[in-house]
Amino acid sequence: MDQRSMRAAMFGLACAAAAGFAQAQGTAWVSSEKDDALTLIDTATLTVKGTVPTCKRGRHIQRLPDGKLMVACTDSNAADVIDPATAKSVRRIPLGEEPEAFDISPDGKTIYVSNEDEAEASFIDAATGRKLKSIKVGEEPEGVKVSADGKTLYVTSEVASLVHVIDVASAKVVRNVKVGKRPRRMAITPDGKELWVTNELDASVTIVSTADHSVAGTIRFEVKGARAEDITPVGITMTRDGKRAFIGLGKANHVAFVDVAARKVGELVLVGKRAWNVTLDKAEARLWVVNGLSDDVTVVDVAGAKAIKSIPVGRVPYGVVVVE
Amino acid sequence: MSWRHLRGLALLLAGPVAAGGALAATLKATLLLPADDARLERSRLERAYLGHPGGPASDGLQVALDEGRFELEAVQAEVALATQPAATLEAAKAAAIAAEKGGAAVLLTDLPADWTLAVADAVKLPVLNLGEPSDRLRGADCRARLFHILPSERMRSDALAQTLVARKWSKLLLLTGPSPLDAERAATASASIKRYGLQVVASKPFKLSADPRERELANPLLLTAGASYDAVWVVDSDGEFARSLPYRTVLPRPVVGDAGLVPLAWHAQFERFGAPQVSRRFAKAFKRPMTAQDWAAWMAGKALVGAAVAAPKGPAAAWAKALASTPIDGSKGTQMSFRAWDGQLRQPMLLSDGQGVIAQAPVEGILHPSNVLDTLGADAPEKSCKATR
Numbered sequence: 001m002d003q004r005s006m007r008a009a010m011f012g013l014a015c016a017a018a019a020g021f022a023q024a025q026g027t028a029w030v031s032s033e034k035d036d037a038l039t040l041i042d043t044a045t046l047t048v049k050g051t052v053p054t055c056k057r058g059r060h061i062q063r064l065p066d067g068k069l070m071v072a073c074t075d076s077n078a079a080d081v082i083d084p085a086t087a088k089s090v091r092r093i094p095l096g097e098e099p100e101a102f103d104i105s106p107d108g109k110t111i112y113v114s115n116e117d118e119a120e121a122s123f124i125d126a127a128t129g130r131k132l133k134s135i136k137v138g139e140e141p142e143g144v145k146v147s148a149d150g151k152t153l154y155v156t157s158e159v160a161s162l163v164h165v166i167d168v169a170s171a172k173v174v175r176n177v178k179v180g181k182r183p184r185r186m187a188i189t190p191d192g193k194e195l196w197v198t199n200e201l202d203a204s205v206t207i208v209s210t211a212d213h214s215v216a217g218t219i220r221f222e223v224k225g226a227r228a229e230d231i232t233p234v235g236i237t238m239t240r241d242g243k244r245a246f247i248g249l250g251k252a253n254h255v256a257f258v259d260v261a262a263r264k265v266g267e268l269v270l271v272g273k274r275a276w277n278v279t280l281d282k283a284e285a286r287l288w289v290v291n292g293l294s295d296d297v298t299v300v301d302v303a304g305a306k307a308i309k310s311i312p313v314g315r316v317p318y319g320v321v322v323v324e
Numbered sequence: 325m326s327w328r329h330l331r332g333l334a335l336l337l338a339g340p341v342a343a344g345g346a347l348a349a350t351l352k353a354t355l356l357l358p359a360d361d362a363r364l365e366r367s368r369l370e371r372a373y374l375g376h377p378g379g380p381a382s383d384g385l386q387v388a389l390d391e392g393r394f395e396l397e398a399v400q401a402e403v404a405l406a407t408q409p410a411a412t413l414e415a416a417k418a419a420a421i422a423a424e425k426g427g428a429a430v431l432l433t434d435l436p437a438d439w440t441l442a443v444a445d446a447v448k449l450p451v452l453n454l455g456e457p458s459d460r461l462r463g464a465d466c467r468a469r470l471f472h473i474l475p476s477e478r479m480r481s482d483a484l485a486q487t488l489v490a491r492k493w494s495k496l497l498l499l500t501g502p503s504p505l506d507a508e509r510a511a512t513a514s515a516s517i518k519r520y521g522l523q524v525v526a527s528k529p530f531k532l533s534a535d536p537r538e539r540e541l542a543n544p545l546l547l548t549a550g551a552s553y554d555a556v557w558v559v560d561s562d563g564e565f566a567r568s569l570p571y572r573t574v575l576p577r578p579v580v581g582d583a584g585l586v587p588l589a590w591h592a593q594f595e596r597f598g599a600p601q602v603s604r605r606f607a608k609a610f611k612r613p614m615t616a617q618d619w620a621a622w623m624a625g626k627a628l629v630g631a632a633v634a635a636p637k638g639p640a641a642a643w644a645k646a647l648a649s650t651p652i653d654g655s656k657g658t659q660m661s662f663r664a665w666d667g668q669l670r671q672p673m674l675l676s677d678g679q680g681v682i683a684q685a686p687v688e689g690i691l692h693p694s695n696v697l698d699t700l701g702a703d704a705p706e707k708s709c710k711a712t713r
Contacts, residue, residue: 116601117601117604117605119391137394138391138394138395139391139394139601139605140598140601157394158598159391159392159395159653160391160392160394160395160398161395161653162394162395162398176394176397176398178398178399178633181651181653181659182598182653201651201653201658201659202659227695227696229658229659229695230658232657251657
C-alpha cells in the first residue's frame with residue numbers, strides 16, 4: 001500500500017472507530033479473497049457492522065498468542081496484523097511468495113506458512129519478518145499446523161496428497177504421510193495423539209497417529225441427496241475438550257458434527273454454498289461457517305444442530321475468527 | 325531415445341534398484357508424436373484459436389511429472405518418460421512396437437485417429453490418447469486398452485448444448501464449414517442439439533471466399549439473414565471464418581461453437597478449484613497459456629504418477645489396472661475417472677469466450693441416474709463401443 005492509500009485507510013479506520021468499532025467484544029472477523037477487506041459481524045445481533053481494509057486477497061485468518069489478529073494475504077505476499085481492540089492494522093509481516101495458510105509457534109516467535117506457488121513451507125521470524133528457513137514440499141501446499149509442543153510441523157500438499165511431517169529443529173521433512181486426495185486442513189486432538197486431515201476430493205477425513213505417523217483411521221462422509229463427488233471437506237475445528245469435531249463439507253453445502261472418540265459422523269447441518277472454513281465461539285455454542293460460493297457466513301446453533309442465520313459478507317469469503 | 329528419470333538417479337547408479345526386486349520399479353512410458361505437426365506450425369500457433377493446441381504435448385506431461393516427484397518419492401516409485409516422433413502411420417506403429425520391446429508399460433499418443441488405432445492394435449499396452457477428439461475412437465473404432473483424456477467432440481457439443489438450454493437459447497442457426505471434418509463435427513453437434521431438445525431453424529454451409537459469385541456462402545450478413553434464431557452455432561475446424569463471425573451477424577445474436585462461446589477442457593483463466601496455480605506453473609515453465617490440450621497432457625502425466633503410486637512395484641499388469649481405475653484430480657473440482665464403456669475420461673467442461681470462463685458443464689439442474697458428468701458424451705446405454713474392457 002502506498003502512503004496515500006495508507007493514510008486514506010487510516011482515516012477510514014478512525015471514522016469507523018468513532019462510529020463504535022472501539023469495543024471489539026463479540027465480533028466475528030471474516031476474510032474474503034476479492035475485497036482486500038475484512039467484514040466485521042456483531043455476534044449479538046448477527047449483523048454486519050463494518051469492514052476494515054487489509055492486504056490483498058486475504059485468506060487464512062487466526063489469532064496470535066497476544067490476542068491480535070493475523071490474516072495472510074496471497075497477493076500481497078504478506079500478513080496484516082490487526083489489533084481487534086482498535087480495529088487498526090498494527091503491522092505487516094512479509095510471508096514470502098503467495099502465502100495461503102499459516103500457524104504460529106507456541107511461543108509466538110515463529111510463523112509457519114505455506115507458499116503455494118513456490119511449493120514451500122517457510123519459517124518466518126514473527127518479530128522481524130525475516131525468512132528463517134524454507135522447505136521444499138509437494139505442489140500447492142495448503143494446511144499448516146504445529147504440534148502443541150512446537151516440535152513438529154504438519155503441512156498438506158494438495159497435489160501430492162501427502163501430509164509432510166517436518167521436524168522444526170532441523171527444518172527437515174522427516175516423513176510423508178499418504179492421505180486422501182487433495183488434503184486441505186488439519187486439526188490436532190487436544191491430547192496431541194491424533195492429527196485429523198480433511199481430504200477435499202475424497203469425501204473423507206484421514207486420522208494420522210502423531211506417535212508413529214501411521215494412518216489410524218478414515219471417516220467417510222455421506223449426505224442424503226449428494227453424491228460422493230459433491231462432498232468436498234475443507235475446514236475443520238474441534239471443541240476444547242476434543243470430544244467433537246466440525247467439518248465443512250464444501251459443495252455438499254453442509255457441516256458435519258463428528259464424535260471424535262467414536263470417529264462417527266452425527267448431525268449434518270445445511271448451510272450455504274461450498275461450506276469452507278469453520279470456527280467455534282468461546283462458549284462453543286455457535287459454529288461459524290464460511291460459504292465460499294454464496295458469499296455469506298452461516299451461524300449454526302451447536303446444541304440444536306441448526307442454522308440460525310446466514311449473513312452476507314464480502315466476495316469469496318475464506319476464513320472467520322470470533323473475538324470475544 | 326533418452327529416458328528422463330525423475331527420482332533417485334544416484335540410487336539407480338548405485339545399482340541396488342535393478343538388483344533387488346523388492347524395491348520399486350520404474351514405470352516407463354513413451355509419448356508418440358507426429359514428426360512434423362501441422363497443428364503446431366508457427367502461423368497456426370500465432371492465431372491461438374480457441375480449442376486448438378498451443379504447443380507440444382510433452383510440455384504438459386513435464387509439468388505433471390515434475391509436480392509428482394514428492395508423491396512418487398513417498399512410495400519410492402519412479403516414472404520415466406521418453407518421447408518419440410513419427411512421420412507416418414507405419415513409423416508410429418514401429419515406434420510403438422519398439423517402445424513395448426524396450427520395456428514401456430504405457431504409451432501416450434498425440435496422433436491422428438488412424439495412427440492412434442494402428443498404435444493401439446500393434447501393442448498389448450494401455451494407450452492414452454491425449455489430443456485426438458474424434459468420436460469414432462470412443463465409438464465404432466474403440467479399443468479395449470485405448471483411453472482418452474481430451475474430451476470427445478460429442479462431450480464438447482453436449483456441454484455447449486446444455487449451456488444453451490440453461491440460457492433458453494433454443495433456436496439455432498447452424499453454419500458448417502467445407503471440410504469433411506466440419507461435416508463430421510456438424511453431425512455430432514446435431515446429435516447434441518437433438519439430445520437436449522434444441523432446434524435448428526436453418527442450416528447453411530459457409531466458405532472462406534472473396535469471390536462475389538460465392539457471396540451467399542461467404543458473407544456473414546447474408547449467411548445469417550432470412551431466419552429468426554437465438555444463437556449462431558458455427559462449426560469451423562480451421563478457425564479463420566469462425567473467428568471473424570461474432571458481431572458480424574445480421575441479427576444481434578451470440579455466436580457459439582468454434583468461436584464466441586467455445587466448450588473446452590481447460591482455459592488458463594479458470595479461477596476455481598486451484599486451477600490458477602496449475603495454469604501458473606505451466607505458464608512459468610513454458611511461457612505460454614495452458615490450453616485444453618496442455619491440460620490433457622498434464623492429466624496424462626498425473627495418470628502415470630497415480631498408477632505408479634498405486635502400484636509402486638509394478639508389474640506392468642498392475643500399472644495397467646491402476647491406470648484404468650485410479651481417479652485423477654485435474655483441478656476441476658471433482659475427481660475424474662475413465663468410463664468403463666469407452667475409456668473416455670469423464671470431466672467437467674468449461675465454456676469460454678477466450679477472455680474468461682463464462683460457464684461450466686454439466687450445468688446445474690441437469691440430472692443423471694448415476695454420475696452427472698456422464699451427461700457429457702456417449703453414455704453407457706448408447707453402447708456405441710463394442711470392445712469389452
